[in-house]
Every structure is written in structure tokens, then in C-alpha cells.
Amino acid sequence: MNDQNTTHFGFRQVPEGDKAKLVRSVFDSVAGKYDLMNDLMSMGVHRIWKRIAIQLSNVRHGDKVLDLAGGTGDMTKLYRERVGDSGQVVLSDINAAMLNQGRSRLLDEGVVGGVRFVQIDAEKIPFPDNTFDCVCIAFGLRNVTHKEAALASMYRVLKPGGRLIVLEFSHPPEGPFKKVYDAYSFKLLPALGKMIANDAESYRYLAESIRMHPDQEKLKAMMETVGFERCEYFNLTHGVVAIHRGYKF
Template sequence: MTTNTTHFGFKQVATEDKVNLVRGVFDSVAGQYDIMNDLMSLGIHRIWKRVAVQLSNVRKGEQVLDLAGGTGDLTTLFEKRVGPEGQIVLADINSEMLRTGRDRLIDRGLVGNIRYAQVNAECLPFEDNTFDCVCIAFGLRNVTDKDAALRSMHRVLKPGGRVIVLEFSHPVDKITEKVYDFYSFKLLPKIGKIVAKDEDSYRYLAESIRMHPKQDELKKMMENAGLERCEYFNMTQGIVAVHRGYKI
């Protein structure tokens, strides 16, 4: 009997095992996730997230799904845009990340128009045509079946709604690529060992970025999922990209 496999970082694992392996990574780093994001990106991740929210064109009164929302950074930004008339669903497959995000949002006093849901992006438990925007930031690369996830996002969008994918991507020049590789594979795991006491998880995170589809490939995947007017915006020399597509 043939066993279906997929990648977990640079390793091949049984497809059915990847969800639990990814869950283990984020269970381990949840408590230090925000600190590590600052260290990994030198704080630039905050700018990347603001740009993604701007490109979402979210307005007052709209319904937003913040997938793989983790510790709630994007939800905080979206909440300012939708106002009390709108609503955000902060969703994550990982209970530890979701709990951390909920606690932090409550501490910030954001309680009125935010709901929480533990979900798998590949099979979202929402009705068709529910959301004006579905955003997934730094989460798509951890999804086992990305095509299924993109189809699911398309399904729950309202006509005229948009999918926003903010993700680490592939540098557009060789110099940036070499510097980025040195940082990712030599320095990042050591930082993870010192700060989060977890070198292996941060080695996986670096590997998962390299296994993620390149910009044009992800754009094509979004089109294949039914999204239209798909485009992407490189930031920091392509280290990160925002992809955007619409449901017509």
C-alpha cells in the first residue's frame, strides 16, 4: 500500500501526520511568538502586516476572517477598520495560539466584535458567502493542502470579497537570497534556542519558508481556486509578499 507524503520543512512525512507535527511546533513557540517575530524580522513584520491590511480595503461594517490569526496582530488592525458595526473572526488550527491571541485581545479591551474559532483552513466550517475579506498571514505555508485551503477561502467569501495572503516568499535578487539564507539557517535556529528554548521549531520555520510556492506559482494556485484579478506585491526585496484575489 502506498502512503501519501508531504513536506514538513525539508523532510518528507506521511500526509496525515503533518497537522500534528505543525501543531507541536506552534504549541512550543506560542508563548514567545511575538517576541520571536520581532527578533526574526527586526520589527519589520509590523509594517508588513499594516501593508496587508491596507491592501485588503476592509471598511466599516464588514465581516473579516483572520485565518491562522495566532496572537491577534491582524485582528487588532482589522478591528479598527470594521468598527463596532463589523465583525472579525480570529481563527487558528492551534488551540495554544488561539488562546494566546484571545487573552491578548481581551487585555487590550477588544471584546465587542471579535469571535474565536479553532478551524482547519482546508475545510472552513462557515456558510458560503459569509465574509467580505479572508486574510491568512504567515500561515498558508504550514497548511498541508494549500489548494483545498484556497478553495475553501473562496467559498466562504461574498461576491466582491477578497482573499489576502501575507507570507514569507522568495527574494528577487541573488545578494538578498544569500544573506537571507545565512540568516535563516545559521542564525535563526540559534536565536530560537536562546529565546524560545526551541532550536528545532525555528529550523522548521526557516525550511517551511523555502518550501512555500514562489510568487507566480501561488498566484496561479489562487486563480485555480476560482479567485480573479489576482496579483502580488513584493516587500523587502521579495522576502515577503502580499497576494490578493477577488471573488467575482
């Protein structure tokens, strides 16, 4: 098996065709505890990261937004508040279990009108060209097998003047903070996953997938390669998370 036919799943090399299935098994396992684990893992700070991403999206009343890998719907809910009754948000995820969690949560919270639910592979977005004012993918891009294909698909469905927002774990600079972060990721995080979700392996994969994801500058360059302009990124929490933004003109 040569390198052209393999990709990474965490630190393991696997056949490209197997990665989506392996990722799906991870999120099938954690879907029921996903929101609780997010709060515990980040001590609630993920809610601040997401609100900053919403602000940077510049989404306005009446806009149409695609929330890729939207999972349990917290970004969709925030976008729905901004676009109002004249706008629309599409909550999408490749994983049916996560999408069902998102649909149930939003319906329970009274978010009914102005939201569509669609199971989507980010590499093959099934919408016409120039459909959305904003495409957002939060904590999902690192799980995509062919990131360049996904970014190109996002670019295609954006309207001219539209924005891409990528909120993702990233790479803190070398130093004392990174050492503490690494210890937390590879020791405490799997233990927390075992205790709360009875699944240490899925959270070990999470830590590994973050390390294999392109760093801030590489992801910026990937966005530029597929056509995005005025690309920039904003480091949060010492670079543990970064928000990338690019425009289609």
C-alpha cells in the same frame, strides 16, 4: 510509501496525515514567545508588513472579516479598528495554544466586542457560502497540508466582491541579498530560537517551510485555479515577504 501519500514538513517528507500534528507541536512549543520572536526575527518590520496587508484588503466599516491562522491576534486587532462596531472579525487558528494566546492578548488590550474566537482548519472552514467580505491568512498558508483545498475553502466563504489577502514569506530573487538571507535563516534564526524560546528545531522548521512554500507566481496561479480573479502580488523587503490579493466575483 508513495509520493501521493506524503508531503513536506520542512525539508522532510512525512505522511500527509502527520503534518498537521507536527505543525501543531511546533506552535505549541513557540506560542508563549511568538510575538517576541516575531519582533526579534524581523527587527519589528513584520508590523509594517501587516499594516500594508490591511491597507491592501480595502476592508471598510461594517465588513465581516475572517482572520485565518490568526495566532496571537495582531491582524485581528487591526481589522477590528477598521470594521468598527457594526462589523465583525473572526480570529481563528487550528492551534488551540495560539488561539488562547490571541484571546488573552486581545482581552488584555481591551478588544472585546466585535471579535469571535473559533478553532478552524483552513482546509475545512465551518461557515456558510458567501459569509465574509475579506478572508486573510498571514504567515499561515505555508503550514497547511493541502493549500489548494484551503484556498478553495476560502473562496467559498467569501461574498461576491470579497477579497482574499495572503501575507506570507516568499522567495527573493537570486543574488547577494538572497545569500545573506539564506545565511540568516539557517544559521542565525535557529540560534535565536534556542536562545529566546529554548527551541532551535521549531525555528529551523520555519526556515525550511519558507523554502518549500510556492513562489510568488506559483501561488498566484494556485489562487486563479480555484476561481480567484484579478490576482496580483506585492513584494516586500526584496521578496522576503509577498502579499497576494485575489477577488471573488
